[in-house]
Amino acid sequence: MYVLGVPRPFKYVRVKTLEEALEALEEGRPLAGGQSLIPMMRLGIPFDMLVDINELDLDYVKREGGVYRIGALTRHNEIASNLPLLRNVAISIADLQVRNRGTVGGSLANADPSANYYPALLVLDAEVKVLSKRGSRKIKVKDLYEDPYTTTLKEGELLTEVSFREPNSSKLYFKAIKRGGSAYPIAVLAVLKKKDGKLRASIGGVFPRPIILEGNSKEELIKAMESVNEEPMSDHHMNGEGRLKLVRELINTFDQGDYELRLVEERKISWKTGEGMRVIDEAKIKVRVNGLLIEDRVEGRTLLVDFLRKNGFTEVKKGCDEGKCGACTVIINGVSVKSCLFLAVQAVNLDVRTVRGLDVEWLKNSFVNNYASQCGYCTHGFLMASYDYLKNVDPKAANESLKYSIRNICRCTGYVNIIRAIKEASRNEVQSG
Secondary structure, three states, X not given: OOOOOOOOOOEEEEOOOHHHHHHHOOOOEEEOOOOOHHHHHHOOOOOOEEEEOOOOOOOOEEEEOOEEEEEOOOEHHHHHHHOHHHHHHHHOOOOHHHHHHOEHHHHHHHOOOOOOHHHHHHHOXXXXXXXXXXXXXXXXXXXXXXXXXXXXXXXXXXXXXXXXXXXXXXXXXXXXXXXXXXXXXXXXXXXXXXXXXXXXXEEEOOOOOOEEEEEOOHHHHHHHHHOOOOOOOOOOOOOHHHHHHHHHHHHHHOOOOOOOOOOOOOOOOOOOOOOOEEEOOEEEEEEEEOOEEEEEEEEOOOEHHHHHHHOOOOOOOOOOOOOOOOOOEEEEOOEEEEHHXXXXXXXXXXXXXXXXXXXOHHHHHHHHHOOOOOOOOOHHHHHHHHHHHHHHOOHHHHHHHHHHOOOOOOOOOOHHHHHHHHHHHHHHHHHHO
């Protein structure tokens, strides 16, 4: 049975070793952060089997001999915290909750033409490492992307690492323009300015594939873009000519108004449960919610939001059913996630918290004092995302980084009061800290 908003039935396998993963991938598709895959499944795209690879040791950022190596399971927020060169690339992806779950490997394998990483990694001449039962190989990022949502990865292959050489005496500029808080960009520009003044740029979100441009000046980059022999994309967000106009503006201003976000610590996010699992039809699981162990039978496709609401945690709301609004946000292992993009079977052995299970009186008081609750439907999600933001991002940076983090949707459009409440709560955090 299929209902729009609920994934079609599939087999779920959670592997603990790379060997198990490569064996299972002969039959199934890898599941990493799931922030793009699960929305596609909720729209009706079927998969016979998903292989959950989150137990693998593929989350790291290393610098060895002038070469950066990034594990495929490294989350966007980890990259933003641990790799300044790609900070602006990672921090502008979607929202705080998506960046806690989404991975660099998953983004590249998804091959969305508007994705952030492709333009940045193209100008850095990056490559990826791929493993399968047949062996390993390396692919240049420029050769990985084939068509929208299609890569040159073969059946059974797993992208395990991204690497690139640190550019000498160069600076990477990155800018993305969006319509809507957690939406994909409608124009992306990455520019590597070399010591001799030469420019290597890449644009995304405009043509069906990321484009590389070379030039000695902004004017030459624009001329190179205008000579691209491809039709720009048009959709309900913006037509092709509008996208080209945006990129011209981005090229003319890429070295203006640059910013540097401050993060409170070198973030490490792990979603390991410590155990493997196989679910064909149904399985009995135990999930700890607000300190209580909840036991229930679920299908592999059961979403955490549905599991929580069925078991009485109705403060977690269902909103857009697309993973955009954030009304279903909960705290898991101390960070915020959207429970509509999280399978219930993935929450085994993790610590799930709703507003009832967190000490957030200081935050709730700020919302009450600033009339930020509005109708109340989206308030739980805003509280959860704000809690994560204020606990894991430098509270003193609330003014400059807030717009990159809290992108929940308020049905009443009362954003002014909500932002005021979060800023007041951040000041309270600074004073109490």
